[in-house]
Amino acid sequence: MQSCRLCTSVRYTDEKLSGCNSLPGSATLNSIVQILIPLLVGFLITQISTLTTSAYLHRALAHKAVRFHPALALFLRFFLWLTTGVKSREWAAVHRKHHAFTDEESDPHSPAQLGWIRVQLTNFWLYRNAANDPVTVQKWGRDLAPDRWDRVLFDRGMLGLGTSTLLLCIWLGWWQGVLAFSFHVVSYVVLSGAVNAVGHTFGRRPFANSATNLHWLAALTSGEGYHNNHHGLPTSARFGSRPLDLDAAWWLIKVAEKMRLAEVRDVSAKKVTL
Ligand SMILES: [Zn+2]
Numbered sequence: 176m177q178s179c180r181l182c183t184s185v186r187y188t189d190e191k192l193s194g195c196n197s198l199p200g201s202a203t204l205n206s207i208v209q210i211l212i213p214l215l216v217g218f219l220i221t222q223i224s225t226l227t228t229s230a231y232l233h234r235a236l237a238h239k240a241v242r243f244h245p246a247l248a249l250f251l252r253f254f255l256w257l258t259t260g261v262k263s264r265e266w267a268a269v270h271r272k273h274h275a276f277t278d279e280e281s282d283p284h285s286p287a288q289l290g291w292i293r294v295q296l297t298n299f300w301l302y303r304n305a306a307n308d309p310v311t312v313q314k315w316g317r318d319l320a321p322d323r324w325d326r327v328l329f330d331r332g333m334l335g336l337g338t339s340t341l342l343l344c345i346w347l348g349w350w351q352g353v354l355a356f357s358f359h360v361v362s363y364v365v366l367s368g369a370v371n372a373v374g375h376t377f378g379r380r381p382f383a384n385s386a387t388n389l390h391w392l393a394a395l396t397s398g399e400g401y402h403n404n405h406h407g408l409p410t411s412a413r414f415g416s417r418p419l420d421l422d423a424a425w426w427l428i429k430v431a432e433k434m435r436l437a438e439v440r441d442v443s444a445k446k447v448t449l
């Protein structure tokens with residue numbers, strides 16, 4: 176029994192050479208596919224992560240613009256635990272502080288104070304510095320005390336990340352699983368940084384605040400790219416303002432609302448025409 180030189184997936188014996196029908200280049204194509212599939216899986220995980228981050232962490236928890244049915248909220252929290260390692264009240268507290276001191280000295284991640292490139296490249300550590308400050312979390316997240324689910328599971332972020340990596344390795348193979356999850360982590364960190372850096376520097380400003388609107392960023396972040404609209408109407412569950420705006424988290428909220436799994440508290444952005 177020998178392995179085919181070109182096609183590692185087909186083995187053949189000297190007697191049955193017809194078992195190998197590889198064409199030149201098939202090994203290269205196979206290698207490319209083996210890399211592209213994990214990257215695609217990682218990208219899809221990032222897209223669902225930004226969707227749940229925007230819908231649950233941002234719009235529901237930090238701004239209370241929408242209230243999800245407890246069963247749906249638990250599902251969203253579970254996915255965030257698996258894919259982000261974020262402690263929800265820390266995220267909400269840091270974000271509320273950003274709104275309170277937008278582009279002032281106390282803003283945890285201000286491009287006006289630090290430069291957009293520095294915020295883009297170091298957003299993860301800027302966030303961690305703010306989240307590790309117990310005064311910030313206590314002051315801005317005092318209504319978000321950890322519940323039983325947080326204490327038992329969701330506050331154990333590394334356990335969630337390890338679990339999802341293991342599941343991906345079982346599904347795709349060990350190195351493909353590690354590649355998929357690594358690509359997701361990098362994409363999630365880069366896109367989160369882009370909202371705070373690019374989304375306060377480049378783009379349209381229909382409202383009088385320092386944030387900006389960018390369609391391409393909104394498309395990649397489930398609507399977070401309409402950051403100027405959001406700073407203008409922070410308690411609105413809708414970040415887009417026009418029918419064709421790419422506000423995926425708003426679409427999720429509307430579907431959940433139709434299924435009686437969400438209650439939208441403020442849709443004032445609907446009345447805004449820009
Ligand atoms: Zn902002």
Ligand SMILES: [Zn+2]
Nearest residue numbers: 270274405409
């Ligand atoms: Zn916000």
